Amino acid sequence: MKFGDRLKELRKKRTDLSQKKFGEYLGLAESTISMYEQNRREPDYETLIKIADFFGVTVDFLLRGESKETQEKVYTEEAKKILNDPKFFIAARDGKVTDEIVDAALEIIVEQLKEGRKKKI
Amino acid sequence: MKFGDRLKELRKKRTDLSQKKFGEYLGLAESTISMYEQNRREPDYETLIKIADFFGVTVDFLLRGESKETQEKVYTEEAKKILNDPKFFIAARDGKVTDEIVDAALEIIVEQLKEGRKKKI
DNA sequence: CTACTAAGAGGATCTTAGCGT
DNA sequence: ACGCTAAGATCCTCTTAGTAG
Numbered sequence: 001m002k003f004g005d006r007l008k009e010l011r012k013k014r015t016d017l018s019q020k021k022f023g024e025y026l027g028l029a030e031s032t033i034s035m036y037e038q039n040r041r042e043p044d045y046e047t048l049i050k051i052a053d054f055f056g057v058t059v060d061f062l063l064r065g066e067s068k069e070t071q072e073k074v075y076t077e078e079a080k081k082i083l084n085d086p087k088f089f090i091a092a093r094d095g096k097v098t099d100e101i102v103d104a105a106l107e108i109i110v111e112q113l114k115e116g117r118k119k120k121i
Numbered sequence: 122m123k124f125g126d127r128l129k130e131l132r133k134k135r136t137d138l139s140q141k142k143f144g145e146y147l148g149l150a151e152s153t154i155s156m157y158e159q160n161r162r163e164p165d166y167e168t169l170i171k172i173a174d175f176f177g178v179t180v181d182f183l184l185r186g187e188s189k190e191t192q193e194k195v196y197t198e199e200a201k202k203i204l205n206d207p208k209f210f211i212a213a214r215d216g217k218v219t220d221e222i223v224d225a226a227l228e229i230i231v232e233q234l235k236e237g238r239k240k241k242i
Numbered sequence: 243c244t245a246c247t248a249a250g251a252g253g254a255t256c257t258t259a260g261c262g263t
Numbered sequence: 264a265c266g267c268t269a270a271g272a273t274c275c276t277c278t279t280a281g282t283a284g
Contacts, residue, residue, distance in 0.1 A: 060180045
């Protein structure tokens with residue numbers, strides 16, 4: 001069990017997350033994710049941390065399967081990116097999203113993501 | 122504060138650990154360690170894990186400064202390597218080192234290393 | 243002795259295009 | 264849709280040799 005195997009497992013838990021979609025999130029080609037999952041390539045540290053943040057796991061878990069505790073702030077990077085897309089909030093129509101709105105929305109999104117994304121955001 | 126800065130800090134805590142010596146431990150050239158500490162190169166995952174094991178820290182700590190807890194088994198990789206060198210134990214003269222001897226020796230070595238290596242092993 | 247640097251060789255990575263399911 | 268695979272271009276890494284404190 002190496003990095004690629006764990007990445008594959010984590011991604012497959014998200015039924016609607018293809019290699020292409022995940023590649024777009026990371027700014028990489030679909031084939032690159034495929035390489036990662038086959039342990040034929042190793043992402044640089046910046047990408048590695050992005051992956052850990054996305055799935056809410058530690059880098060130690062990704063690399064060695066140890067320290068399996070999830071991070072305190074799970075999914076924050078993904079959630080923030082969603083929030084940065086003005087489509088999702090009426091409050092964003094005028095270009096203003098207060099910190100309070102962001103905090104409240106983050107809670108909701110994190111909860112939904114924890115439930116395995118049964119609901120589409 | 123990036124990976125290289127933390128590596129430098131950890132290495133400098135060991136007063137007798139030069140870049141050359143650490144490079145020899147990892148099987149790399151002295152200049153490579155220098156590059157690491159200046160954040161000009163990133164070691165591959167295998168080396169990264171070796172470094173974390175050597176200093177008894179998590180990979181998350183090396184890469185992000187978070188999850189600062191030390192690992193449960195500190196210095197085991199280094200200690201094992203020392204034990205694999207038959208010079209250090211009379212019991213190894215005939216090529217036989219029992220698990221009991223290994224365990225007892227590991228404790229002593231780990232303690233010495235925790236003390237900042239005041240004594241030469 | 244220690245640490246850093248430039249240069250090159252060698253190796254690794256990423257993408258595109260294509261294949262197969 | 265999905266995922267995997269060559270191929271080449273590009274980027275990155277590692278070492279040697281050299282410099283400097």
